[in-house]
Amino acid sequence: MIHDLIAIIDDYWLLLLIGQYPNGPLGGLANTLILSALSIAIAFPFAILLAFARLSTYRMLRWPVTVLVYVTRGVPLLMLVLWSYFLVPLLTGADVPSFYTMLATLVVYEGAFLSEIIRAGIVALGQGQMDAARALGHSYFGAMRYVILPQALYNMIPSMLSTFVATIKDTTLGYVINVPDLTFAASQVNNQLLTQPFQVFLILALTYYVICWSLTSLTNVIERRITRRRAGLASKRRQLAISLTPNATEQP
Amino acid sequence: MKGFDLADILANPDYVAMLVHGIEMTFVIAISSWLLAMGLALLLLAIRFAPGRIGNSVVAAYVSYHRNVPTLVQLMLWYFGIYTILPSGLSDWLSAHFAEMIFAIIGLGLCQAAYFSEDLRSGLRSVNPGQMEAARALGHGYVSAMRFVLIPQGARNALPALVNHSVSLFKNSSLAIVIGAPELSHAIKEIDNLSFRTFEIYLIGTLLYLVFSLMIMAAGAYLTWRADPANGARR
Numbered sequence: 001m002i003h004d005l006i007a008i009i010d011d012y013w014l015l016l017l018i019g020q021y022p023n024g025p026l027g028g029l030a031n032t033l034i035l036s037a038l039s040i041a042i043a044f045p046f047a048i049l050l051a052f053a054r055l056s057t058y059r060m061l062r063w064p065v066t067v068l069v070y071v072t073r074g075v076p077l078l079m080l081v082l083w084s085y086f087l088v089p090l091l092t093g094a095d096v097p098s099f100y101t102m103l104a105t106l107v108v109y110e111g112a113f114l115s116e117i118i119r120a121g122i123v124a125l126g127q128g129q130m131d132a133a134r135a136l137g138h139s140y141f142g143a144m145r146y147v148i149l150p151q152a153l154y155n156m157i158p159s160m161l162s163t164f165v166a167t168i169k170d171t172t173l174g175y176v177i178n179v180p181d182l183t184f185a186a187s188q189v190n191n192q193l194l195t196q197p198f199q200v201f202l203i204l205a206l207t208y209y210v211i212c213w214s215l216t217s218l219t220n221v222i223e224r225r226i227t228r229r230r231a232g233l234a235s236k237r238r239q240l241a242i243s244l245t246p247n248a249t250e251q252p
Numbered sequence: 253m254k255g256f257d258l259a260d261i262l263a264n265p266d267y268v269a270m271l272v273h274g275i276e277m278t279f280v281i282a283i284s285s286w287l288l289a290m291g292l293a294l295l296l297l298a299i300r301f302a303p304g305r306i307g308n309s310v311v312a313a314y315v316s317y318h319r320n321v322p323t324l325v326q327l328m329l330w331y332f333g334i335y336t337i338l339p340s341g342l343s344d345w346l347s348a349h350f351a352e353m354i355f356a357i358i359g360l361g362l363c364q365a366a367y368f369s370e371d372l373r374s375g376l377r378s379v380n381p382g383q384m385e386a387a388r389a390l391g392h393g394y395v396s397a398m399r400f401v402l403i404p405q406g407a408r409n410a411l412p413a414l415v416n417h418s419v420s421l422f423k424n425s426s427l428a429i430v431i432g433a434p435e436l437s438h439a440i441k442e443i444d445n446l447s448f449r450t451f452e453i454y455l456i457g458t459l460l461y462l463v464f465s466l467m468i469m470a471a472g473a474y475l476t477w478r479a480d481p482a483n484g485a486r487r
Contacts, residue, residue: 074419074465075458076426078437083458086450169322175430183325190332198333205321205329212320 375410
């Protein structure tokens with residue numbers, strides 16, 4: 001059993017890692033990571049705008065975004081993938097590679113989720129920060145840019161990292177529209193071998209496990225650090241107590 | 253391309269029958285895997301709270317695996333992998349009894365059990381430990397204190413997270429299309445292939461999913477509201 005796993009990895013590691021890259025499109029694990037990183041990078045500014053729109057006092061801005069957020073939360077990602085597979089070529093009029101179709105889907109989907117996280121971060125800061133910044137002469141957007149967002153986004157780093165992990169897991173749905181990612185590579189390997197499907201899909205599951213587990217652990221470490229730092233910033237006396245007893249802070 | 257015409261699908265009894273069957277199968281998958289997940293989650297929770305380090309780390313490993321591997325890959329491992337290494341008697345029986353449905357229910361149920369058990373655990377952990385001490389001081393045993401004091405409060409704390417994860421379980425039932433289970437998104441794809449009315453059938457499918465998800469969310473909001481003692485819940 002273990003021997004089979006090692007033999008498969010030994011034969012197909014390049015296909016699983018980069019797909020058929022020099023002779024074909026980039027695929028495999030590399031493509032999975034690029035797809036998730038790119039979709040988060042594009043979804044992030046989009047999500048900030050959506051969060052502003054949801055917090056806006058103008059109904060014209062607030063309502064469409066609220067509808068968008070509820071639709072993306074209430075409809076399976078698979079349905080959205082099918083929609084973009086149908087709509088993206090129709091709207092652009094070109095034969096779009098499935099990679100970009102999946103990218104468009106993930107930007108909308110993760111953008112809606114991230115916007116909820118950012119909105120929660122802004123709301124959690126409290127009205128006082130905004131009032132104080134406005135009293136000091138900042139405009140609304142100046143206050144957002146220099147006072148609210150730096151704090152809200154910093155506090156939200158752990159949630160955003162877990163959205164990134166969720167995105168890596170969501171890229172597997174590209175399998176339905178043949179995006180050449182890690183899942184696709186594994187099913188190619190399976191089609192070539194035919195005799196060892198259990199071993200191939202076990203390797204696939206373990207690979208995803210290693211990646212997502214390490215990112216989740218990193219998220220937990222960062223979360224603990226941010227919580228501690230926030231506690232330190234909250235009161236001077238507590239900060240003093242922490243610096244006097246360094247061992248106490250290491251307790252979970 | 254043909255003009256927009258919903259009636260072309262909704263007036264066709266064949267398509268409507270396919271849609272209804274799809275909805276039924278989606279609910280069969282969602283409800284059975286929900287029950288499996290909840291039962292398993294309670295078992296996992298009991299092992300977590302029982303003394304003994306081995307059980308605890310087994311549960312932690314179970315939860316970690318199911319939360320860090322994409323649900324789609326878990327389903328593929330079940331259907332394309334584990335199905336093929338089962339003893340032939342069992343796999344013959346399964347292929348005669350809708351194996352796609354059974355593996356969809358098992359895969360989704362086992363995966364969601366990990367999320368449910370973590371929701372319940374964090375709900376229980378957020379109950380003040382003084383509650384247990386007070387219940388014990390009043391003469392409750394451990395089990396009875398759990399049953400009458402801690403679990404009611406913990407379940408109430410866990411309710412919003414449980415509702416969210418129930419909605420995602422319902423949405424994840426669409427992933428069963430990959431292993432060929434005849435649920436709603438499968439029916440949508442099939443009608444799309446037969447009628448070439450992609451826009452119309454996707455619109456109908458999206459609205460169906462949306463309506464059912466919103467209904468689960470609303471039911472969850474109502475349960476959360478009812479469970480709040482401020483609104484007259486039994487204490």
